[in-house]
Amino acid sequence: MGKTRHYEKQYEGKHEAIIEEEKWKKAQELIKNQPYRRAKYEEALLKGIIKCKSCNANMTLTYAKKENKRYRYYVCNNHLVGKSCESKSRNIVAGEVEKEVMKKAKQLYENWEEKEAKKEKWENLSFGKQKEVVKKLIKGVMVKEDGIEVSSEDKVEFILMNLKKKGNKCTVVEPEGKTNNALLKAVVRAYLWKRQLEEGKYESVKELSVKISIGTRRIQQILRLNYLAPKIKEDIVNGRQPSNLRLVDLREIPMLWSEQMEKFYKLAS
Numbered sequence: 199m200g201k202t203r204h205y206e207k208q209y210e211g212k213h214e215a216i217i218e219e220e221k222w223k224k225a226q227e228l229i230k231n232q233p234y235r236r237a238k239y240e241e242a243l244l245k246g247i248i249k250c251k252s253c254n255a256n257m258t259l260t261y262a263k264k265e266n267k268r269y270r271y272y273v274c275n276n277h278l279v280g281k282s283c284e285s286k287s288r289n290i291v292a293g294e295v296e297k298e299v300m301k302k303a304k305q306l307y308e309n310w311e312e313k314e315a316k317k318e319k320w321e322n323l324s325f326g327k328q329k330e331v332v333k334k335l336i337k338g339v340m341v342k343e344d345g346i347e348v349s350s351e352d353k354v355e356f357i358l359m360n361l362k363k364k365g366n367k368c369t370v371v372e373p374e375g376k377t378n379n380a381l382l383k384a385v386v387r388a389y390l391w392k393r394q395l396e397e398g399k400y401e402s403v404k405e406l407s408v409k410i411s412i413g414t415r416r417i418q419q420i421l422r423l424n425y426l427a428p429k430i431k432e433d434i435v436n437g438r439q440p441s442n443l444r445l446v447d448l449r450e451i452p453m454l455w456s457e458q459m460e461k462f463y464k465l466a467s
Contacts, residue, residue: 243292243296243300244259244272244292244295245259247336247337248295249338249339249341250275250283250288250341251341252274252284252342253276253282253284253285255274255275255277257272257290258278259271259292260272261292270291270292270293271289271290271292272289272292273288273289274288274289274341275432275435277289278431278435279428279431279435280431295341295359295361298346298359299332299336302357303332303335303336307331307335335350336350342356343361344360345357345359380444381434381439381448384423385434388420388421388422388424389424391417392421403417403418423448425451426448426458427459430458439462440462448462
């Protein structure tokens with residue numbers, strides 16, 4: 199547009215502008231407000247507000263890769279670390295729940311919009327702004343056996359949903375969390391692979407290895423993480439493990455939980 203930038207300042211250039219300044223500004227505004235589809239799949243829309251109704255534990259966003267397709271779902275933290283949770287809806291497809299919560303947020307926003315005389319319509323908001331609205335207007339989401347309870351400022355609304363039909367779609371999971379992603383990813387994988395082997399989805403580690411293109415030795419190393427003490431798994435899920443604890447440190451795991459705590463938590467001292 200006939201200008202050059204040096205750090206935060208712009209200077210008039212010596213050449214004629216290729217793009218008119220008005221068009222340039224319009225394009226930049228469109229880019230800024232573009233509701234990127236990727237963001238919808240990378241971010242946890244309900245992080246911090248979605249819980250398992252049965253045990254009142256937070257739910258963690260994970261995603262799965264299978265045959266070049268990607269699936270996202272929320273898993274109950276208690277179930278993830280081997281603690282008691284009686285709910286059958288411990289793994290739920292993220293998109294289905296987020297879709298219903300977004301619908302509710304839209305209704306609340308439109309009512310709020312009328313009161314506040316806002317100009318921007320919901321459809322014109324970028325995904326980032328829609329997410330801000332969800333955080334502001336939705337106070338909590340409780341996952342039940344047959345649906346979800348969505349709490350706003352003044353009421354709780356139950357939305358009937360079939361949460362079971364897609365529960366076993368996933369294979370390899372990777373967490374969204376901002377903690378030690380390598381540790382969290384490994385713990386979640388260990389949980390999921392163990393479950394798939396026990397349920398007969400794969401008859402052997404070898405069959406699992408072929409399906410997900412990961413070596414059998416690596417799979418066996420990850421599966422051993424299921425022997426970690428519940429306290430250690432819980433800390434990893436919640437980002438409270440010793441800051442210098444690495445996945446390589448967990449190659450040899452003592453059988454006794456007390457010995458595990460002594461071995462792995464002394465790393466922090």
